[in-house]
Amino acid sequence: MKNIYKASGGDWGGTKVDDAYMKFLEDMLGKETIEEFKRSNMDDYMFMIREFELKKRTVDPVKSVKPMIFRIPFGLLVKNIRGKKIHEVIKDSPFDSTVSIKDDKMKVNVSVVTNFFKTQVDAIVEHVSNLIDQSIIGDIAAVVLVGGFSNCPLLQQAMRTKFDKHTNIVPNDPELAVLKGAVIFGHKPELISQRVSKYTYGTNKSAHFIEHVHRESYKVKDENGDAYCEHLFSKHITAGQCLNVQKAQVEKNYLPFNSNQIAIRFPIYYTLDPDPMYVTDEGCHIADELEVPIEGSGLARSVNVRMIYGGTEIEVEATEVATEKVHRLRIDFLS
Secondary structure, three states: OEOOOOOOOOOOOHHHHHHHHHHHHHHHHOHHHHHHHHHHOHHHHHHHHHHHHHHHHHOOOOOOOOOEEEEOOHHHHOOOEOOEOHHHHHHOOOOOOOEEEEOOEEEEOHHHHHHHHHHHHHHHHHHHHHHHHHOOOOOOOEEEOOOHHHHOHHHHHHHHHHOOOOEEEOOOOHHHHHHHHHHHHHHOHHHOOEEEOOOEEEEEEEEEOOOOOOOHHHEEEOOOOOEEEEEEEEEEEOOOOEEEOOOEOOOEEEOOOOOOOOEEEEEEEEEOOOOOOEOOOOOOEEEEEEEEEOOOOOOOOOEEEEEEEOOOEEEEEEEEOOOOEEEEEEEEOOO
């Protein structure tokens, strides 16, 4: 199998639907009421969340337009809210016509419940649509939904409606599909021969200073008085680049900055930016560092550096040219 697009997406899972439900309760009963209830009745609060977690999996307006019923914990049911009972507060809220309460059961119009899902479902559908539009491999035959939120009938219906010319597949136990895939990949990493890098990887370097191009504060002079710019990002892998697993990428040559230098340090940086200029740019992070001892003296002592992409890790290989000594650093992005 070959990866054709880098990992992407957003915070659009089922927990955001839970957040929307809690926001609905806050809008209806008051944020202070819900926060105080949470502080003083944590067990009841967690029960309310867990019950919604189960109920939300059954929301399907195509099969039923009946109001959904949610249990209201006793601690919230008997609470005095700004001098009113809970049913009085609901009657005075914007949800008067869509929410009613009897005993410990709250009936909520299905249109209100459906709205809890709208932001997440719309975001997922739009994102997948953009990915398919950007595809460079021709027609895509199928869309596979995995993860716990894939059980959501609203998401499944939205995907089938939007991608009616594609086969939409929801495997059994979609919440376990990602885990099973990770286990299979761990045992047989050769199953995926090509990946697309999510990040740009590289190290830092110095280069001859160019006026009006390089940052003045990064100007330094070497022992010969020549002006250099430090902290430049030297790219080895670019975000979005197709990488053959276990194949070395571009090799670059580096020289010491001082003639009496006894080692060259190679901090390894990563960023989502496909074309960073400096390792200090916003979004650049350091993953690890490799220090390569260099023998002798002078400025002509070079080190060749290359990166080998291994799927979940990157191996940095630095070779001192004069001695052919090889130094390696393995960066595991799962740890």
